[in-house]
Amino acid sequence: MPSNTEIAETLLRIRKLMELAGETFYKFTAYERAAATLENAPPVTDLLAAGELTTLPGVGKSLAATIEEIVRTGTCAQLETLQQRYPPTIFEVLGVSGIGIKTAAMLFETYGIGSLADLEKAIDSGVLAEAPRMGPKTIENIRRGILAYRGRMRRTALPRALVIAHEAVTYLESGPAVHRIGFAGSLRRAEVTVGDIDIVCTSDSAAAVIDHFVRWDRARAVLSEGPTKGSIWLEDGLQVDLRVLPDNVYGNLLQHFTGSREHNIQVREHAARKNLRVSENGILNLENGDVFTSRDEQGVYAALGMQYVPPELRSGIGEVELALKNELPELLEATDVRGDFHMHTTWSDGRQTLEEMIAAVAARGYEYHAITDHSPSRGVIGCSADELRTQRESIRDLGDKYGVRTLWGSEVDILPDGSLGFPDDVLQGMDIVIASVHSSFRQTREEMTKRLIRVCENPYVTIIGHPTGRKVDGFAGYEYDYDAVFAAAARTGTALEIDGQPKRFDLPANLARRAKSLGVTLTVDSDAHDAGQLGNIDLAIVQARRAGLTRDDVLNARPLKGVLEFVRAKRERLKR
DNA sequence: GCCGTTTTCGGCCCGACTGTTTTCAGTCG
Structure with missing residues (x-):
């Protein structure tokens, strides 16, 4: 089943080829808008099954049919027809910064330039210089655009982008005339990855600020420099845009x-x-x-x-x-979160001792938290049941010593058949159980769906950890029927986690939103492997906000009593 | 192609910067 991103990419291909082919402006922008919508929408496969596709803004009857065809066949007739007119390499040319549709169409129709190789040949032979509106500066920009295309970085992960953005702000504040300054763009919207860094600031002397900006020694190239706006490229191709206006706006x-x-x-x-x-x-x-x-x-x-x-x-x-309509949800705030259910110590694959972690948790001012070292089926880094019982003896005392309620738990492996890495009698004694998939990622959709539903039906499982297994910069996650598993989680009172590790951000915001709509309770967790990583929970919180979650949707925004009641209620209901 | 608290037809967001122009098209966000 194609992901939303894959479907959006297909729609964008259609959109570009439509424009090249001279299609009406509002027709191809409709494809572009639909593609943008899909990036943050619930999974198309679920919407399709539920007949809800046209509820998305910008998706009408025609686009819904196209999307359905893409889901069913991986392509669509419209794309196939358009692709006969242009070579697939035309998308390379369109990917070059500075070359838009008009230029690409002209280059293809007049000079037969349909690939990056053709383009470079035309530059070197001087053919390009004969084209209309192709002065020396434009050609130099295209040359640079080709280099950037070849060495292009993927989108930058949010935590890294934040570090660079802070450095840029610090630099700008060291210069003249900056009044107020802040982040904007996808960085401020807390998207998991960002394409560039947008900074806005106010000043009475915009020119001085821009001048200082483009002189930053981290800037490798200045892309543009106007009276209110500047753009630079950093060493690794990351773009930083700055806009400067008067303070009243x-x-x-x-x-x-x-x-x-x-x-x-x-x-x-x-x-x-x-x-x-x-x-x-x-x-x-x-x-x-x-x-x-x-x-x-x-x-x-x-x-x-x-x-x-x-x-x-x-x-x-x-x-x-x-x-x-004045109906926006009142989003979860960092101050609503009373604890963190997911962290590791040297008892399994964590890097700090139990006492160090508990001390660090207490310093964050939490009411409660859980220590959740791995079960043994994961190999050497797990803990046996006996070891965990020993750990339990010291947990309560350490919690008391540091003034925080420490819950005893484990992150237990979900085995391929949906059974768990510890037997029921071990799980029964735990305050909190997180169950996570750490193996057999490539099961069929049907197997994985059955596997996860069985986990929901286990009375001792409180939370499913990083529920899709996706990695932000790689693996798309295991395939299963999200709606079926989310419905099982809602029915059984199993919480789903938003894991704040920057490599995970799992559940992704669009799926957390879907889970909420089906009545699922969620958690925000750090999955910390050392004390410094406890702050990952803040990243989980912003993802929860992107999902539209409120305090009521999140288990660890409840007081301890409410958490224990949630655990007890499920065990009671599914007693076996 | 989408969409409706003026509309089921006739509209459809807004502006900065560049390079090449003699007043603006193309690109980008």
Whole structure:
């Protein structure tokens, strides 16, 4: 079954070829918008099965049929027809920064340039210089674009992007004239990976700020440098964009550059119906010419008659409609979280001792937490049942010593048939049990679905850990029927985890959103393997916010009593 | 191709920067 990302990529291929072929502007942008929507939407395969595909904004009858065809066959007739007109390598040419559709179409129709190799040949032979609007600077930019394409980094992981963004801000603040400064773009929306780093700031002297910016010694190339805007490339090809405006429009500026593009389009479409034109410079009233500006974003949304939309929700999948009806969820806050259920010590594959971890947890001010070392089926790094019982004896005392309630538990392997790495009588004694898949990732969809439903039906399993197994920069996760497993989790009172390890972010936000809609309780956990990683829980929290989760949806936002009641209720209900 | 608190037809977000132009097209976000 293709993932949403794969389907979106196919739609974007269609979109590009449609434009090359001279299709109507609004027709091919419809494909582009649908592709953007899918990136953050619940799994298409589930929506399709439930007949809910056209509930997505921008997906009507025609696109729903195309998407269904892609899911069923991996391609669609429309794409096949278009692909006969252009070589597959045309997408390389379109991938070069500075070459858009118009240029690519001209190069292909007039000069037969349909690949990167053709393009380089045309540059070297001087043919390209004969083309219209191809001066020396443009050709030099294309040459640089080709280099960037070849050495292109994938999108940058959020934690790393945050580090670089902080460095950029520190540098800018060391220079002249910066008043207020902040992150925008996908970084501020806390997407798991970001394509570039967007920074906005206010100043009375934008030119001085931009000048300082492009002189940063980390900048390897300056892509553009105007009176209010600059763009640079860093050593590894990561792009940083800076926009500078006067302080009275800081709210407008931040709102504009936080996006997402799709969110902004929907906000502006709504505004346009009220004869308002929204941009980073303010909200223009087309009837009387007045311009409304705001120093904060709250003012911008209020002026449009909308509820304030937190950045994590701005993905264009229905939040604008909810904000207009004043029905946005009150998102989970970091201060709501009372504990962390998932962490390891030197008893298994953690790097710090039980006491060090408990001391570090207490320092974070939690009410409770669980120590969850691995079960033995994972090999040398696991703990035997006897070892864990020994661990249990010291846990309560250490918790008392540091003033935190330490729960005894384990992260138990889910075996290929859905049974667990410890027998029931061992699990029964534990306060909390996390069950996770660490082997046999490549089972069939049917086997994996059965396997996980069986785990939900085990009365002693409190939480399923990192429920898809996906890695942000690689493995897409094991395949199973999400809706069927989520329904089983809801029915049995099994919580699903949002694991905050930067490599995991698992559940992904779109699936956590789906799980919530089916009545599942979730947890946010660090999965820390040393004390420094306890902070990973903050990353899980922002992903929970992207999923639209509230305090009520999250188990570790409940007081200890509520947590223990959740565990007890499931054991009671499924007693065997 | 999508969509509706003016609409089932006729609209469809908004602006900055570059390079090549003699007033703007193309690209990007």
